[in-house]
Amino acid sequence: MPDDVVTMDKIVSLCKRRGIIFPASEIYGGIANTYDYGHYGVLLKRNVVDAWWQAMIGDRDDIVALDSAIIQHPRTWEASGHLAGFTDPLVDCRTCGQRFRADHLDAEHDVRCPRKPSVLPGQGPDCNLTEAREFNLMFETTIGPVQEAGSTVYLRPETAQGIFLDFKTVLGFARRKPPFGIAQVGKSFRNEITPGNFIFRTLEFEQMEMEYFVPPDDAHRWYLHWLEARMDWYERLGIRGDHLRLRAHEQDELSHYSSATSDVEYLYPIGWQELEGIANRGNFDLTQHAQHSGEKLEYFDQQSGERYVPHVIEPAAGVGRATLALLCDAYDEDEIGGEARTVLKLHPQMAPVKVAVLPLVRKDGQPELAHEVRNLLRRRMQTEYDEGGSIGRRYRRQDEIGTPWCVTIDHQSLEDRTVTVRDRDTLTQDRVAIDELPDVLAGKLEAPWISPKLLVED
């Protein structure tokens, strides 16, 4: 496998240049580990989330959707263990005032002292680190107008707990029995202090989590099922198989309640890192919430007369990390006619814009026909119209955001109502009748696809 040209710096600068993703609060100098998504970023992220919903509730009958509150009753976090145990060990440097994760001070994490020489924290001549202290990652706020009189609540650090709190309600109306799942997508918040790698680790981030409730004896089988299903999902997004792996947690890495956990990892430019965690959580969460709330959280099978607390398999993914993996996997540079090109070779179904409609010139009736073509396509797929600049520059603009096809209207189009369809990856240009164009492009969108970067590597 030849070296990929992608680096995190190139991704950051492309995202900024094209308004895909950029630092938040920039007019005030930015805010740590927080980013905003612009137009193309929103479209890309939405494609990731839509693909997840499709896999969870479009392609299967055993999962239902939920959208629970971000601020839950504070006892939720007592029962879940987050209040006591959702902490990172931190050390401060008395010399430079920087704060570091005590468990990230090794060469593998490559966190650096901000002073010269650039060494690992604690190894510079002036480094003076404190003892490690546990630091809770939950953001705290208050309900009520007066801070002192209000009650302390927390922004959820994961969406999963809302699912457990609603288990009984959902079971009541969903007409499902184990094995069945509850899926949700939403923002979570963690007071992460480690300097992030772009959107890899942010203070607020979207999670796609599904809790799959199963009879206790079937838990391991379903754990294996979800490992495979989730790996397949990332490959279906077009991510190269040789850049994905499953890593099983060692015994000493496991949470106390989990009998098995594996991470789906992607080979980011910063190395292999977690995209998603898949855990066999046993009956820990339902049991804890039953104890703390006094509600029975179990399943009663009327046919067999059996009563049990289901076990839970949880695939928990991050929208931002999946989006970042797609960007890194798709990023490429090549040359067309001696000119350098940056291109995102995204799976067409993931591309923010599927087709750009471009009149060759801004006269002779071409823009009018181009608008007609755009209107023909816009209800079928995300389209964009662009008439500004030379055709080469417009192609390049679309390449940079990963648009798989450009439809060009030229003088011949006005004579015979045909257009050219230019392919982002092969650069071929085919003539297609306007009447057939929507079906031709819809067919291409549905066609099997593998990353062109793999074809080059072969």
Ligand code: ATP
């Ligand atoms: P890490 O070890 O990288 O901090 P984690 O094991 O704490 O992650 P989980 O609690 O398993 O993460 O959360 C599930 C998923 O949510 C992760 O696989 C990741 O995709 C996403 N995620 C977690 N924390 C963050 C964050 N701070 N920023 C962006 N995404 C995150």
